[in-house]
Amino acid sequence: MNAQPDTPPVPPTRPIVTRFAPSPTGNLHIGGARTALFAWAFARKHGGQLILRIEDTDLARSTPESTRGIIRDLQWLGLDWDQGPNAAPGIDPYDLASQKGDHGPYFQSQRHDAGIYDKLIQKLLDSGQAYEDDGAVRFRMDKDIAFDDVVFGHIEIKADDLEDFVIRKGDKGGRLPTFHFAVTVDDALMEVTHVIRGQEHLAHTPKHAALCDALGFARPKWVHLPSIMNADGSKMSKRDKAKAARKAAHTIAADHNEPIQSVIGRLWSAWCSATKKYKDQFGKDNPIQYTEKEFRSAYTAFVIDKEDSAISLEELDTIATTLTIIKPPEIQVSDFWKYGYLPSVLLNYIALLGWNPGDDTERFDMDFLVEHFDLSRIGKKNSQFDRVKLAKFNGEALADLPDNEFHCLLHDHFANNHPEYIHMLGDEGFKIFAAAYQARSQTLDSPTELGRFFVDGDFDYTPKAVKKNLTKNDGEGLNVLRQFRIELEACGDDDWTGDTLHKLIESFVEKHQLKNMGSVAQPLRVALTGSAVSPEIGPTLELLGKETVLNRIDRCVEAVDRQVQGPG
RNA sequence: GGCCCCUUCGUCUAGUCUGGUCUAGGACACUAGGUUUUCAUCCUAGUAACACGGGUUCAAAUCCCGUAGGGGUCACCA
Numbered sequence: 001m002n003a004q005p006d007t008p009p010v011p012p013t014r015p016i017v018t019r020f021a022p023s024p025t026g027n028l029h030i031g032g033a034r035t036a037l038f039a040w041a042f043a044r045k046h047g048g049q050l051i052l053r054i055e056d057t058d059l060a061r062s063t064p065e066s067t068r069g070i071i072r073d074l075q076w077l078g079l080d081w082d083q084g085p086n087a088a089p090g091i092d093p094y095d096l097a098s099q100k101g102d103h104g105p106y107f108q109s110q111r112h113d114a115g116i117y118d119k120l121i122q123k124l125l126d127s128g129q130a131y132e133d134d135g136a137v138r139f140r141m142d143k144d145i146a147f148d149d150v151v152f153g154h155i156e157i158k159a160d161d162l163e164d165f166v167i168r169k170g171d172k173g174g175r176l177p178t179f180h181f182a183v184t185v186d187d188a189l190m191e192v193t194h195v196i197r198g199q200e201h202l203a204h205t206p207k208h209a210a211l212c213d214a215l216g217f218a219r220p221k222w223v224h225l226p227s228i229m230n231a232d233g234s235k236m237s238k239r240d241k242a243k244a245a246r247k248a249a250h251t252i253a254a255d256h257n258e259p260i261q262s263v264i265g266r267l268w269s270a271w272c273s274a275t276k277k278y279k280d281q282f283g284k285d286n287p288i289q290y291t292e293k294e295f296r297s298a299y300t301a302f303v304i305d306k307e308d309s310a311i312s313l314e315e316l317d318t319i320a321t322t323l324t325i326i327k328p329p330e331i332q333v334s335d336f337w338k339y340g341y342l343p344s345v346l347l348n349y350i351a352l353l354g355w356n357p358g359d360d361t362e363r364f365d366m367d368f369l370v371e372h373f374d375l376s377r378i379g380k381k382n383s384q385f386d387r388v389k390l391a392k393f394n395g396e397a398l399a400d401l402p403d404n405e406f407h408c409l410l411h412d413h414f415a416n417n418h419p420e421y422i423h424m425l426g427d428e429g430f431k432i433f434a435a436a437y438q439a440r441s442q443t444l445d446s447p448t449e450l451g452r453f454f455v456d457g458d459f460d461y462t463p464k465a466v467k468k469n470l471t472k473n474d475g476e477g478l479n480v481l482r483q484f485r486i487e488l489e490a491c492g493d494d495d496w497t498g499d500t501l502h503k504l505i506e507s508f509v510e511k512h513q514l515k516n517m518g519s520v521a522q523p524l525r526v527a528l529t530g531s532a533v534s535p536e537i538g539p540t541l542e543l544l545g546k547e548t549v550l551n552r553i554d555r556c557v558e559a560v561d562r563q564v565q566g567p568g
Numbered sequence: 569g570g571c572c573c574c575u576u577c578g579u580c581u582a583g584u585c586u587g588g589u590c591u592a593g594g595a596c597a598c599u600a601g602g603u604u605u606u607c608a609u610c611c612u613a614g615u616a617a618c619a620c621g622g623g624u625u626c627a628a629a630u631c632c633c634g635u636a637g638g639g640g641u642c643a644c645c646a
Contacts, residue, residue, distance in 0.1 A: 021646095022646090023645080055646065058645055058646065061646085133644095136644050152574090155572070155573085156572095157571075158571085160571095161570070163642080165643095166643080167644095168644080171644095172644070173644050175644095178643090179645070182646095183646085199573080199639085200641075201640095203573085203642075226573090226574080227640075229639085354580095356581060358582075359582080359594090360581095360582075362580090362581090362595055362596090379581080380574060380575095381575070382639060382640090383580060385580095386579050388597060389579075389595075389596040391596095392595095395608090395609090396609095399609075437608095439608060440607070440609080450607085465606095505605085509605095516605060517605035517606095518604095519605080521605040522605070525607095531607095534607075535607080536605080
């Protein structure tokens with residue numbers, strides 16, 4: 001007990017504390033996800049703490065739905081926090097008693113209710129560093145100020161370039177603190193050591209530094225991250241989705257040489273038939289219902305870039321996607337989820353935007369990131385988001401998955417997004433479908449583009465594919481198709497499996513002295529898919545089923561014959 | 569516009585602090601060839617960058633100055 005160490009005790013160092021502080025005014029977008037990732041990685045690397053704090057000081061724009069969405073997206077990504085709202089299922093994140101950590105509450109609206117900000121504002125008022133202005137409170141910015149940023153270095157601003165700024169809103173804003181005041185106070189009170197956030201806050205940091213000084217708080221280390229941009233160099237934003245839909249509408253108008261209103265009219269018809277199809281397929285009404293008037297006015301607003309439409313951006317986005325007039329650009333974390341990216345891959349890819357481990361390693365998991373993460377390796381340059389590279393990473397990760405894991409993921413994805421495939425293929429069929437597309441999928445959604453013909457026989461024949469595989473050389477392929485149809489018809493139901501059918505083709509090739517399997521497989525592909533592309537021919541035949549295969553061959557032969565004989 | 573920040577292949581980047589080993593490396597994309605029943609995968613090879621102009625130096629992608637271009641910010645939004 002009284003034994004003292006020989007050496008003086010090491011002075012206690014402050015544990016690393018980072019925070020992610022979104023404002024709940026929309027979904028978590030990709031830039032926010034990277035900020036969260038870096039804050040998470042830095043805290044984990046140093047055995048520190050990550051705080052999730054919700055900055056809901058904007059009464060008009062903050063919503064509980066956004067808070068829940070952000071929490072859900074962070075959980076999907078696998079980024080966990082040590083202090084903040086409780087994300088356990090069934091628990092209301094706003095519930096004070098359930099929040100984790102000693103520095104709560106973790107919602108700024110709740111902190112305001114607790115009087116945390118008003119007390120400090122009064123201090124500034126009393127000392128003359130702040131003053132009342134038309135119901136609001138402003139902070140005096142009358143001195144030169146300098147600060148150090150971990151990424152951008154030393155920055156100095158002259159007093160002349162600074163202005164007094166509001167720290168507490170007036171009655172209209174509920175007398176809540178502004179972002180600048182709340183963020184400064186909370187970071188200090190929550191003992192945050194490293195403020196990791198987007199570069200858009202760099203220009204605000206002089207305010208935060210001055211506030212820290214006036215309040216007598218130690219300044220945290222500021223770490224500003226460069227922005228993530230679109231391929232064209234513009235900033236990534238959810239408005240891009242509307243932009244894409246708008247562009248699509250205008251493109252359709254131009255292609256058909258018709259006014260935009262008539263395009264919207266056609267979209268309405270398309271929407272009606274999509275709704276009807278939904279009902280036929282699922283036996284219940286489409287949960288999204290509009291009157292023609294609503295639809296037209298909302299879409300018009302959408303197309304001419306107005307936010308105040310009767311239908312929300314998200315719903316219009318859904319419509320545009322349903323009608324397949326656009327494949328909206330992925331912007332928010334939930335988009336990447338919806339389009340079948342793996343969270344581990346998304347995280348890997350966005351970690352590479354502005355950071356790298358210093359060698360040529362590009363594919364890594366979060367254990368690697370935590371081990372190697374270092375603030376000094378964060379770059380200063382904005383980076384463009386390259387969906388093609390992400391897709392490649394994702395495709396490789398999917399291909400590397402054990403079969404059964406891929407099957408489960410694909411099944412979940414399709415159950416949520418394209419249940420008609422599961423209905424039509426059945427559980428056994430879906431297994432074959434998954435196996436057929438694992439190596440061919442860049443996302444869990446890819447099989448819908450590649451394998452639509454499995455559930456939809458209403459396709460046109462690609463002229464090039466018909467010529468090359470059927471009509472060329474006096475209809476060589478067409479003859480093979482006719483003859484092979486006979487063998488298929490003779491095939492018993494028990495023999496209708498991928499392996500047996502594959503062998504059937506092999507022996508047919510041998511018997512007729514054909515060049516190779518392609519001589520049979522390619523004509524079949526055209527008949528079955530309309531194109532020259534499908535997964536392996538065996539599983540393709542098996543999955544389609546005997547009846548469908550024979551019908552499609554007949555339909556194809558007929559169509560090509562008609563075409564060869566010419567019109568009339 | 570004021571202020572702040574940034575600038576290496578088409579894109580993400582290594583290299584810049586501590587000038588020479590950089591005739592600038594990797595990845596994605598692209599092109600060509602090979603494997604494959606198609607597609608995808610895979611293998612091999614290739615095209616491709618230090619924004620521009622001055623300086624400092626024996627030597628500059630690396631240091632300094634200027635120009636151009638880009639981004640951010642300038643709300644009782646965050």
